[in-house]
Amino acid sequence: MTKQFVYGDYEKQYGILREYAMELQSKNLGTTVKIDVETEPKLCDDLDLNSSSNFTFISDQQRRAEQRFCLRHVYDNMKLKHKGNELREAIWCCGKVYNLTKFNRVMEKLKKLNPEAHEWLSKILAKHWARSRFSGRALTDSLTNNLCEVFNSKLDEARDMPIITCLEFIREYLTKRIVNVHKVLEKYKGSLSTTATTILENNKTVENKMRVLFSGADKYQVTGLWMEQYVVNLKERSCTCRKWDITGIPCQHAIVAMYDKMQNGSECGDPEAWVGRPKKKRKRATDEPTQSTNLSRKYLTVTCSKCHNKGHNARTCKGQGGPSEARKGSGQKKGEYVVETITFDRYFG
Template identity: 75%
Template sequence: MRACSSKFLANNILHQVESNPKIPTRALLEDLVQRYSLSISNMKVFRAKAMAKQYVYGDYEKQYGVLREYAMELKSKNQGTTVKIDVEIEPNGLFPGQILTAVGLNSNNGIYPVAYAIVETENINSWTWFLEHLGILAAIEKLFPSAEQRFCLRHVYDNMKLKHKGDELREAVWCCGKVYNIPKFNRAMEKLKKLNPEAHEWLSKIPAKHWARSHFSGRALTDSLTNNLCEVLNSKLDEARDKPIITCLEYIRKYLTKRIVSVHKVLDKCKGSLSTTATTILENNKTEASKMRVLFNGADKYQVTGLWMEQYVVNLKERSCTCRKWDITGIPCQHAIAAMYDKMQNGSECGDPEAWVSKCYWLSTWNAMYQHTIDPINGRSMWPRSDCPTTLLPPKHHKQVGRPKKKRKRQLMSQLKEVKDLKRKKEDVEQDQKLFKQHNAWRAFFFDFIGLIYGKTSNLLNLVGFSFWSWLEMPIARDKSKTEIQEKYCWSLRRMKSS
């Protein structure tokens, strides 16, 4: 029927596409054929689904035209919101863009989104513009020279393994990054040098202050070695990447709104003075502190000795320990807690270990971070009108060759590991086949020899011999079931009885 056009089908599948944008075209086709009892081509349903998505999300270029109105609505409903729109001359083409995010850590070591932006591409200029030049190293050194810059150790090793590979090498690199003080770091680097001098030379070219805990200043009060907090937020925003600009921004705003509400629910259930993560870490340190031996020097310093004769110096006045865990994380380590216990046992006022934890881990701080909620906004028909005479259009964009990639690129080592596993399995199969051939050859020789010597009287020996070889066969013949062996055993009994 001519009336059954793509536009007609788009209007009828609008609610399905809106509720489930990833619904397969095949499922829509089967539903439409059953509903209208018509023969509909797969391509027509595909075009109808594309039209329905345009109705739901809006057209790419049209959403740029009302971007100013959207920004005005956001600022009017959420006081203190900062919205910046940068324009360029002579725009041309659709604009997929890229999402830039600035993410921090909250008091519970969870993600705390600070800001987000959609830019034409990821480079130094876009990062410098984003959030007043917050971003990669070149932008930070230019505008924030005192800020601490860290590299993700996982990505550092990913770059290293292009030339230097091995599980032992990977463990050595992570050991260098995980230790908290410089003497242990030097020993770990020496082990790496003995293991692979070239890898040691490659890693030494990267300043340790960017990737090793032992060289962290402690200003950030976190010992994180990876950028997992950014990866977590990026995974949550994955569905928004291929949407028009306002639809994408609205998806992010709605996600942040839901996240704040979820954190409020967690805060309502929390008890005590510290966040959940800080409480767990402190309780573990308290357990370890009971195993320490403490020596007081009469002032503010304590010598704390633990297992394997590890010995550190704690200075309660300066809130530091030579193990540097307290200095880097802001949470008293087991040595510091042991010194606090010793001070209380000697009658001095010290307070609970919770009082020595940095304020950034306090429950009141965590609660204060989420006092500002994101207020809802009206629909497009209720947005204020902009007085600007010009209309925004999509910026310039150079389309890349090939289909746009949505899935994350798999790491090289994970692919090599799978190939290695498959190779190992193939070798196991070949070895099993070789054992089967040897086993069957010796078994045939054994029964032929018995039959040649004893003739018909060999039925009893046949049964005994089969039972013996079945017992040997069990650990080798993995593909033979017990039922098959039992059938052969019963067949030998019936043959013996008949003779």
């Protein structure tokens, strides 16, 4: 009874769940709340499960989102059949490399080390667990779900609470966390996060150890210390090493290409300005007309309906340049509106 008094009644809270959802939407504009009720789960029927079966299902099959698997969990499943520190290091090496050529090379090493483990791992699509196959949509190279694990560990206290009490616990926890993040950001003076700044500064330290060859069209060939070659495309914000593509932070090769461009008299901007996704629309000049279905009056010449002269309309007409009697005899009746004529002299004249 004490627990029920403190946390609320389980059954009653399910009865007012829809009212709780409506309250969230009314107090937090833009909030999306979805309540889905399944009285006869098909999966339970397929597996012949009942209310006393001790099974928990976690689904991450979001078809519209990029799916990734935690590499640590992938290895945990593998080591049930294939164990060894050397094998573990080989698997992590396969996941960590960014370049597809290097990925194929380390996968061959894994095959020589343990053919059965290689066959087991090859059955899992590499795009779910290997950086070299990530699409770059998420702009993160994370291989684990540590963020989810940390979040789940904070919710242990709320798991046995009634549904609304549990949801309120999650909402308050996330609110506090967001506020704490904002406090940290307010103290930071840089334009990037601490992590992004550290990565970028480390990438800048090797720029004098590489050779750059401009290939035209914002493309550069960059040769490293060990004579490995990469192609940087500043226009596409990409490098064949794929670190820039996956993380959104300019890699060593990209920074070298930027410095070369600036040294040759071209505007490029600091590497910090290249972090993140590119702008979808280019910045227009102040005197450049926008491409829109609505015609702008900025470059149009207005013809007055009174005196039929250009440069003003009927409302501001003072008879300049022609007789105001031009309106007479036009057949306009009382109550009708005069439509002003707009000509396109700049475009068609």
